[in-house]
Amino acid sequence: MKVTLHIWRQSKKSTKADFAQDGKMVAYELEHVSADMSFLEMLDVLNEQLTKKGEDPVAFDHDCREGVCGSCGVVIDGVPHGPERGTTTCQLHMRSFRDGASIYVEPWRAAAFPVLKDLVVDRSAFDRVVQSGAFVSVNTGAPQDANAIPVPKADADRAFDAATCIGCGACVAACKNASAMLFVGAKVSHFLHLPQGRVEREQRARRLVAAMDAEGFGNCTNQYECEAVCPKEIPVRVIAEMNREFVRSKLVEEPPSTKRVGGDG
């Protein structure tokens, strides 16, 4: 098959003052594309041709190419990871497009994800959010016996729904407000349903939300575009859970003080 690609080309890193830099959409015609190629293999073919012509190949992120690492991800015709539900870009195949199609390929668009080059964005904002509290900080010593802490099946399933997040950032890219609430909600939900995670639930909710806000993501308006594009189909339930956890953590929070609140001394 034959396709016309419109790809965002940007040679310099985005800055706050100049986000788009020299970036622009550039058209490329590509022939002899096999319907069985993955989307990234198709880009590989394009890059081979560009390299042969002495042009700069299109930079894009990828690693496992089997849908588990979360490195890949571009916005295809306005939809992160393209037209198939529950699929990463690396697992998308050219048979999902018509012969002769015009395909728009753009990087994740968010102030919190500066473009490094072409389709590659810097997602370290996610790392900083995770470092702020998406972990269990109890020192457990030697590994526990696997069944020492019983977890009901329903709870384990809920936690696992959230734990399937591969941190690709499609939720942010899809959100009309570039909000990261599906990602951060997944971190909250992941630990909320497990006894090990419950211990630190208040501080986790507060820290994760504070870290998320500090990165300059937008605010969810409950449009659920994130859920529609998430390659792991994480439900927006995790956002409701995060809202609940955050409000709860704020309600029970007490100001640090040595003064006694009640009593007679």
Next chain:
Amino acid sequence: MSWLFDFWRSSIGGKVTMAVTGVLLFGFVVAHLLGNLQLLAGPDAINAYAKWLHDRGALLWVARGGLLVVFLLHVATAVRLSRANKQARPVPYASEATVQATFASRSMVFSGLTLLVFVVYHLLHFTFGVTNPGDFARKGNGAGGFDVHAMVTHSFSVPAIAVVYAAAQIVLFLHLRHGLRSFAQTLGLCHRRYTPIVERLATVLAALIAAGNAFLALSVLAGIVKVAQ
């Protein structure tokens, strides 16, 4: 109180503010419609209701003040959040697509701002009497109150006014349709059994409110309510 301000300034605190003030405004809109439906019961009913409201004295002013605070908070928070949302995406997509977001959800800022303009007009019209055709708002109705019935029926006998009021209801419908769903999700209700019910209820309630208001606005032109002599 700085903790409360910090809460409001956080992303989720802002959303919760929208949800709580939004649902309070919804409560007001419901009460407003139920009160106004007395227009159908004739001049005495609606005028007696207006007099009863006015006779609440200080209580009425407390309610009005509270409503104003809630409204201003709703608008101010909406402005803060939507500006942050715009800044969060400095470069737009060359190819935009929407997978499952509803039209109502995508037009919240537009419907909200339109409602703001409408509310200002509505207050200038009926509360302050600035844009009233004629001076009937100032006339007594014999019982010592304003003749609300005359004011409303004269206004709605003017097609342009009636149509503006009815058209505003389409916008109110859109705003409430998404707002009422959004409210539940923001406050943490997302459930396989209850959420579909909430979503249907949101559409039904939004439609009932909008239809009720539009019905009253058009009732004079339709000849259902007679213009006061």
